[in-house]
Amino acid sequence: MDDTDIRAWSPAVIGVLRRRGADFAAAEDAVQEALLEAVRTWPHTPPTDPQGWLITTAWRKFLDAVRSDTARRRRETQATAEPEPDTVPGTDDTLELYFLCAHPSLSPASAVALTLRAVGGLTTRQIAQAYLVPEPTMAQRISRAKRTVTGARFTRPGEVGTVLRVLYLVFNEGYTGEVDLAAEAIRLTRRLAGITDDPEVRGLLALMLLHHARRPARTDPRGRLVPLAEQNRNLWDTSLISEGVAILQHALAADRLGEYQAQAAIAALHADAPSAADTDWPQIVEWYDELLEITGSPVVRLNRAVAVGQARGPQAGLAALADCDPSVPRYTATHAYLTEHAGNPARAADLYAEAARAAGSLAERDHLLRQAARLNSAR
Template sequence: MDESGLRELIPEVIGVLVRRGADFASAEDAVQEALVTALRTWPADPPRDAKGWLVTVSWRKHLDLLRSEHARHGREVAQVLEEPQGPVPAVDDTLQLYFLCAHPSLTPGSAVALTLRAVGGLTTRQIAEAYLVPESTMAQRISRAKRRIAEVSLDQPGDLPTVLRVLYLIYNEGHSGELDLATEAIRVTRQLAAAADHPEVDGLLALVLLHHARRAARTDSAGRLVPLAEQDRSRWDTALIAEGVEVLQAALARDRLGEYQAQAAIAALHADAQRFEETDWVQIVAWYDELVALTGSVVARLNRAVAIGEADGAPAGLAALTEVDPSLPRHTAASAHLHEKAGQLAEAADLYAAAARAASNLAERDHLTRRAARLRQGGAVDGPA
C-alpha cells in the first residue's frame, strides 16, 4: 500500500481508538507514531490487514504512553489496559472526525492544521513547511487545537459548512515546498464525499476538480501567471473536467443548491469553452446572481461585475463595480481591466500599477506590473486580469 492509501486509513483508526476509551489527542498522537512505523517497515514486510495492523500498533503505543506518564488512576488504567480482542469493527468514523477537526470553536488556521494532521495523516513538519512556519510553531498550533476540542465527543453533531470551508482553504493554499496541498485537499474531499451524502460536498468536490483541471496552464515556463484568456487550453485536464461536470450534474439534480455548487457551475462554464471568446458570460452572470443571493459575498459581487463587463460591455461592468466596496482586495485590478476594456488605456495602466503595489503575492504583483507596462507601451491585453 502506498503512502496515500495508508493515510486514508487514519480517520478510521483514530475512531477505533477513541471508541476504546482514548481521548482524541492521545489517539491522534498514537496513530501518527504507528504511521511512521508503517512507512519504515511495510516496504519490506507488508501486513495482510493494513487497518488491523495500524489499530493494533496504535493501541499499543497509546497504552505505552499511558503507562509512561501515569496519566490515569489505577482503576481507569486497569480498565483501559484490557486490550479488546476480536476483529476491528467495520465502522467508518471519517465523517465524525472531519467535524471534530473543523469544530466551530477553532480558528480557521487551527482547523486546517488539525484536519491535515488527523484526517490527512500528514506530519507536523510537512504541514509547517507547507505554511512556511517553523515546525515548533505548527506543533503549538496543533496542540492548542487538540486541547480546545478535548471535551468534544466524537459523535457530537458537526458543522458541515465549517468542514467544507476548511477543505476549501486547504485547496486554495495550493503548492508549497514538498507538499502539494491542492492535491491533498482533493484526496481528502473525495474521502468526505464517500462518507457524507450531501450535494454541497459533491459541489465542493466538483469545484476543486474543475479548478485543478486548469492548473497546468495557469503559469508559463518561467513561473509567471497566465490569465484565463491567454491560457493554452490544450493543457487543461479533460478527464478531471469530465469528472467534475459529472459530479456537479448529479449534485444539481438533487435541487438543493448551495454556494459550492454555484461556484462549480461557473467553473464548468469556463471549462466548457473551447476558446475564451466562446465563454457563455450570460450564464456565468446568472450563476453569480445565484451565488450572491446565497452568500451575500462581496468577492462574488466583485467577480459578478467583471462577468457583467464581459457579457454586457465595460460600462455595465463599471456600473456594477460601483456597488462593491473599493477597499476589497483585487477591486483595483478589476477596475483596471474594465477601464482597459472600455478603451481608457492610460487610466487602466495607472490602476494596474496601483493594484500591483497593493498585491500581497509576488507572482500576482509581477503579472499586474507587466500589464501596466504593456498598456503604457501601447499594447492592449485581452481578458480579465
C-alpha cells in the first residue's frame, strides 16, 4: 500500500473526528499526524482494518492535544473517554470537506493549499515544495485557512463550481517537487465524481484526462515547449484519451452543458485528430461559441480568435482578434501567430519579441523568442 492509498482516507477520517466534536483545524491536525504515523509503521506492521486504524489513531492524537491544552478543558470533559466504534461509518463526509476547503471566504491560493492538505492528505512540506515556497510560509497560509473555515457549517448545498475551480487550479500547476499536482488533481476529481452526479464534475475530469494525455509530447528532450500542431501524437496516451471521451459523452448525455464540458469537447476534437491538418476547426469554433455564451470570458474570446483563424483563414482570425481585450495574457502572442499566417513575417517577429517580454514563464519566453528569431533569420 503506497502513500497515495493511505492519503485517500483523509476526508473520511476528518469527518469522523468532526462528528465526535473536534473542530476542523484540530481534526485536520490529528489526521495529518495519524497519516504520518501510518507511513512510518504500515510497511512493517500493516493493519487489518486500515481506515479503522487511522480513525483510532487520529482520535488518540486529538485527545492528546486536548489534554495538553489547558485552554480546552471544557472540550476535554466532553471527550475524556475514547469511543469504541472503530469501524468505517456509513456517512461520506468527503463532499462537505470539498465545499469547506473551497469556502468563498478563502483566497484561491489558500483554498488550493487547504484542499491539498485536508482532502488530498499531503503534508505541508509537500505542498510547499510543489509551490516552491518556504515550508513556514505554507504552514502559515494553511493555518490561516483552517482558522477561517473552522466552525463553518452548511445549511444548503455547497457550490460545486467553486470546488471545480479550485481543482482546476491544482491541475494547472502541473508538476514541481515530489508531488505531481496534475495527477493529484485528477485523483481528487475522480473521487468527487464518485460522490456527485453533477455533469460538470465529469466534464472537468474529462478535460483533465484529455489534457494530461498530451503531456509527454508537450516538451522536447531539452525541456522546450512544443506547440500542439508540432507535437508527436504517437506520444499521446490513447488510454487516457479514450477514458476522457467516454466520461465526456456521459456528461453531455445529461443535457446540462457547462463550461468544463464545453472545454472538454474542444480538447476531445484536438485529441481525435490524427494530425494537426485533420483537426475539425469549424466544430471547434462552434464549441467556442457555446463556451463564450456560458462564460463571457475574455480568455475564451481570445482562444476563439485562434480557432476562427484556423477554420476561416488568418484574416478572419485577425478580425475576431479585434474584438478581444489586448490586456488578456497571450494576446500579443496570438496576434503574432495570426499576423505570421496572414503573410507579414516582419511584423510577426516584432510581435513575438514583444510577447516574450510579457511571458509568464521561462519556457514560454524561450518559445516566443525562438519564433521571433526564426522569422528574423528568414528575412
